[in-house]
Amino acid sequence: MRYTCCFFGHRTIRETEELKERLSAIVEKLITEEKVDTFLFGSKSQFNSLCHQTVSAAKEKHPHIKRIFVRAEYPFINESYKDYLLERYEDTYFPEKILDAGRAVYVERNYEMIQNSDFCVVYYEEACRPDTRKSGSKIALNYALKQKKRVILLP
Numbered sequence: 019m020r021y022t023c024c025f026f027g028h029r030t031i032r033e034t035e036e037l038k039e040r041l042s043a044i045v046e047k048l049i050t051e052e053k054v055d056t057f058l059f060g061s062k063s064q065f066n067s068l069c070h071q072t073v074s075a076a077k078e079k080h081p082h083i084k085r086i087f088v089r090a091e092y093p094f095i096n097e098s099y100k101d102y103l104l105e106r107y108e109d110t111y112f113p114e115k116i117l118d119a120g121r122a123v124y125v126e127r128n129y130e131m132i133q134n135s136d137f138c139v140v141y142y143e144e145a146c147r148p149d150t151r152k153s154g155s156k157i158a159l160n161y162a163l164k165q166k167k168r169v170i171l172l173p
Contacts (some may be wrong), residue, residue, distance in 0.1 A: 019135040020054070022057070023056070026066070038068070045073055052137065056083070057083065058088050058131045059087050059089065069139065070106070087111075089112040090123045095155035128154065132161055132167060137169075140155065140157060151155075
């Protein structure tokens with residue numbers, strides 16, 4: 019049996035060497051011990067970019083793993099944009115059920131990734147969130163916990 023992992027977290031993070039090393043070790047363990055072979059990515063965050071870099075580096079050692087970009091924008095894309103995305107991912111899709119999500123599109127996209135994952139690697143720091151704004155990362159984290167997903171919390 020093979021498993022899937024998604025990533026989500028704050029748009030801006032404290033990107034330290036310790037975080038990079040820990041994330042790399044987590045990805046390696048997910049691949050070798052937990053049999054994860056598919057990684058789902060969203061967009062619009064430093065954490066997502068770091069995770070993509072980390073999984074892409076792991077792909078050199080584990081060429082069987084797949085990186086999938088779950089779009090929250092552009093439900094229909096032309097071939098040139100798809101080709102561009104497939105330079106960095108093995109596949110991409112737009113979840114049909116988020117088509118009319120409006121401003122909640124990123125929250126709904128994260129729900130989609132969580133629902134289709136066995137593991138969630140999450141970057142969330144309570145202290146970084148202003149009280150005046152809802153945190154999409156916290157909403158997604160709470161949803162993952164409610165869905166009883168195996169959550170790996172960073173930093």
